[in-house]
């Protein structure tokens with residue numbers, strides 16, 4: 544039976560690749576895509592999710608717009624990474640399909656209540672505002688969640704938006720803190736992993752060679768997206784952060800990590816949004832997350848390439 548998932552996202556080129564990977568995977572049943580403000584404002588993340596579902600000819604998957612701003616803070620965006628649209632690179636068509644009228648938070652609450660307990664995996668790929676809002680408003684849904692597999696945080700890589708914080712956690716640290724304290728079965732895919740899932744010219748070329756609209760779209764998005772990190776880190780390509788979440792659902796064995804305690808810094812101005820991860824077990828604090836540390840990047844790209852090639 545296919546694994547039921549809700550993708551909560553702020554597309555974002557790497558979010559878009561993650562959505563396409565999920566859409567191409569028969570092992571997954573996407574119940575809906577919920578959008579949140581993050582890489583770009585909510586109106587654009589929602590539009591981008593519609594562009595991606597239309598590109599894959601999957602308008603049957605509902606797109607639900609969620610929170611416009613973090614729980615307690617002004618929104619911080621990342622156009623300097625993703626471009627003004629959030630999906631710079633390919634030519635973007637105005638989507639014909641419309642978002643669903645229901646708010647993303649209502650969709651998450653109702654879907655968890657209507658389905659069997661522990662049958663739905665939440666896949667957050669952006670700031671955790673929607674999920675935290677749903678947990679705050681309807682605490683009864685927390686124990687109905689099967690698992691959360693999220694992209695966020697860092698230990699060895701420390702930070703990308705500040706010296707000590709990763710973007711998704713930094714944008715809404717209070718929301719992240721709520722999730723990490725919620726006792727949900729939690730898998731965290733931090734920068735430590737995603738910085739090993741790097742594009743290379745040869746890997747991008749394979750997407751071009753598919754001669755499909757989705758292959759070309761992925762190639763053009765990633766070619767744009769990588770310019771920032773190549774310059775910043777001096778690497779050959781850029782990390783495909785968010786597709787790691789979907790790849791983990793499909794092939795968990797290509798990842799490895801440790802169950803550890805992770806807490807989120809919500810007060811310090813200097814280290815706001817830091818994932819304080821007890822990787823070396825120096826405290827007695829209870830483990831609350833499987834913190835992934837490594838990925839076999841060749842197997843990750845093999846999977847991604849094979850799946851994207853199956854799309855229109």
Ligand code: BDR
Nearest residue numbers: 555557558668710711784
């Ligand atoms: C995360 O931040 C965003 O820019 C990416 O989409 C990813 O979810 C990486 O820090």
Ligand code: CA
Nearest residue numbers: 555558668669
């Ligand atoms: Ca994202």
